[in-house]
Amino acid sequence: MPSIILNNAPLPYVRGFHCDDIKLKSPNRPTTITGDAWVAINFLPALIFGIxxxxxxxxxxNQTYYRLATTYLFGAFTSNSMTHLAKFYIGHLRPHFLAVCxxxxxxxWIQVPLCNAEDLRDVTSSRLSFYSFFSSHVMYAMVFTAIYVNTRMKGGARWTRLVRPAIQTNLIAIAMFVGYSRVADxxxxxNDVLLGLLQGAVLAFSIAHYLFPDVFKMPEDAVMSDEELEHERASQVP
Structure with a gap:
């Protein structure tokens, strides 16, 4: 709900700035994470849950996937709402603000600049730096998915002992890359990116371990180790 309200708000907080602030003089570069890449990143958790x-x-x-999906979406909306609240109420200027304005x-010192940008939406967006939505959202998604992978591949066959950490490492690497790209672009x-990454990770851990821990629980007989499988087969032999 906060995201919907704030996205329809006229303007974020108008924060003044000093013209000699070098942190606002970076060039306006195209984003590394394009629309297709953003869609693929957001589709990844749903794909892993399904597999x-x-x-x-x-x-x-159907029952388990629905519980996972609704819990995941609850956390995603919570993360996005927290991020948008901070963005609109703080109004921290992006590094490329002067180039956009x-x-x-x-x-x-200028409190209310008269920008000449053709699209005023770009100027509004350039006031929403703190903290990074991309970083917080993707880190939440990847940590949540990494926790899911840990529960579903825990105590299974020997090959999972290598595959599980490899998947989890790559998931976190995706989130870190997205965060780094926001600074590079x-x-x-x-500090916007670091706080976004921290918020996403903390929220995912809180949901997994405190708010909805039952969503990740596995039945004891769902995944067996190699030794347990051999014992089960031997007990079934007449």
Missing amino acids: GEIFTNTYHF ELDQCKG NKNHL
């Missing part, structure tokens, strides 16, 4: 539930056969697929003259300051 995991199919191969682990825990409960009924296109002032005729800039001297000393001059879309966010480093």
Whole structure:
């Protein structure tokens, strides 16, 4: 709900700035994470949930997948709402603010600049640096998915002992890359990205371990180790 309200708000907080602030003079670069890449990143958790539930056969697929999806979406909306609240109420200027604003003259302290940008939506967006939505959202998604992978591949066959950490490491690497790209593209300051990554990770851990821990629980007989499988087969031999 906060995201819907704030996205329809007229303007974020108008924060003044000093024209000599070097942190606002970066060029306006195209974003590394394009629309297609953003869609693929957001689709990844749903894909992993689906594959995991199919191969682990825990409960009924529809029931378990629905619980996972709704819990995940609850956390995603919570993360996005927290981020948008901070963005609109703090109004931290992005590193490329001056390049987007296109002032005729800039001297000393300016509280309300008269920007010459063709699209005022770009100016509004350039006031929403703190903290990084991309970083917080993707880190939440990847940590949540990494926790899911840990529960579904824990105590299974020997090959999972290598595959599980490899998947989890790559998931976190995706989130870190997205965060780094926001700094490299001059879309966010480093502290914006770091706080976004921290918020996403903390929220995912809180949901998994405190708010909805039952969503990740596995039945004891759902995944067996190699030794347990051999014992089960031996007990079935007449």
